[in-house]
Amino acid sequence: MNIPDLLQQVPLFHGLDDQIIDHFCHHANHRQIKKGSMLCAPDDVAHNFYIIESGWIKLFRDTQDGQEAVLDIVTTYGMFGESSLFGKDTYGWYAEAVEDSNLLSIPVNILKDAIQNHQMFAVNMITAMSEHRRRLDGEIERFMLQNAPQRVGCFLLKLTPKSAWDGDNPCPPITLPYNKALVANRLGMTPETFSRALKALKKNTKITMSKSTIEIEDINSLAAYSCEACSNFFPCAEDTDKRD
Amino acid sequence: MNIPDLLQQVPLFHGLDDQIIDHFCHHANHRQIKKGSMLCAPDDVAHNFYIIESGWIKLFRDTQDGQEAVLDIVTTYGMFGESSLFGKDTYGWYAEAVEDSNLLSIPVNILKDAIQNHQMFAVNMITAMSEHRRRLDGEIERFMLQNAPQRVGCFLLKLTPKSAWDGDNPCPPITLPYNKALVANRLGMTPETFSRALKALKKNTKITMSKSTIEIEDINSLAAYSCEACSNFFPCAEDTDKRD
DNA sequence: CGAGGGTTTGAAGTGCATCAAATAGTGTGG
């Protein structure tokens, strides 16, 4: 995909003058990265901001006793590195490709200048950060209150297309976007617990599955089960913006 | 405290022209609020942004099955409401005074205008949001990986003054800022677990306590115990900016 | 002194992690 079209897909770049979009394009670089390779480490100074064209990027940290905290897993039209623009200038996590991926990189200096010289871009950035914060608030809430099967259910619900949200249209089969161990980690549980959580969902809600494909026969029953320990009914506000 | 002096204490307002500070002051209002009373609900449209002059404000949500998720507890020179400026315009949580508190309120429209017309303010806002995001990332990591005593230890460490951080100077007695049940909730555990976690800390690190006062005899032993399951040693980056 | 909230303690149960082993899937070279 060419660069202007790609930027057009990312809310951060909506509604900007052609002139500044051109400027971004001029300084942007495509970057291919192979599965398993690392883009940055927590203490690296963030020289680049990234937009994902295709693939999956895992953002994570490792602890002193050797565990891993997966903070986010970003895919097409997602971005990362924007939180290192002002204030602390390190990334704060490792970024690792969990699939072969295509990224666009833009030097953070270009973004910094744009923020200082184009109100619209600054506003877009603040909007994006506000939305991200709402997502994180939701995540903290879920960690506080949901059990493992509910977190898995919530994760599945977020994979459903908007078209199925009213519950009238049937939900197409869901395919897990990456391997189960990674999903488990992202949800703060072990692969074993994840496996058993799926079984619990099969028992308690109307879903069926074979290998990595899950059929949600009744999205409402899944939502009733999963959102019970959450402050929002499905579809939650957090999801509403960003799909289909 | 008069309004300009208060704003001076909040990083969001650092380095701004007198003119715009005056403008903020002109539109700001003091507000007293009594313990137990509610400032806003999750679905309220955020007309005001708040800065805390004194007291403690609990930001929380309640779930369908009647539990509470305490997302933050804010005190002097802290602020809230800034994440509702652009994008979704509701607060997203209840704000309740857990002590008699004094706040300063500023209409969000004033802030919106300022962001659009003063780059410096926009940059400050982005900086503040970046820092908040780092804090939330840390919080998620801790929920994923730390057990209850470690989370409590981490909470205690954050209450220590900078002067004690090198471990040479003795640490003054720490007083819990609000009741234990609330601390427990904030850390995602029950009051019972919190109580037992403190006992575990007493057993495993060099701390002693009586009622709500805690003596940290050796800050390093507490840090070694608490930060083991964390990606950062104490003092963590998250804390470095914001005290003493 | 007695009432009531906050806090601690104890006993019992649940949920998740851990460890070990079985099974299913995937890719490789013969």
Next chain:
DNA sequence: CCACACTATTTGATGCACTTCAAACCCTCG
């Protein structure tokens, strides 16, 4: 196309961490 190796996933058994429920204790304040 099959045999093999290797990884991903599931299953089972056990233990620990945290919750729950109940009761005791404490502190403060009338």
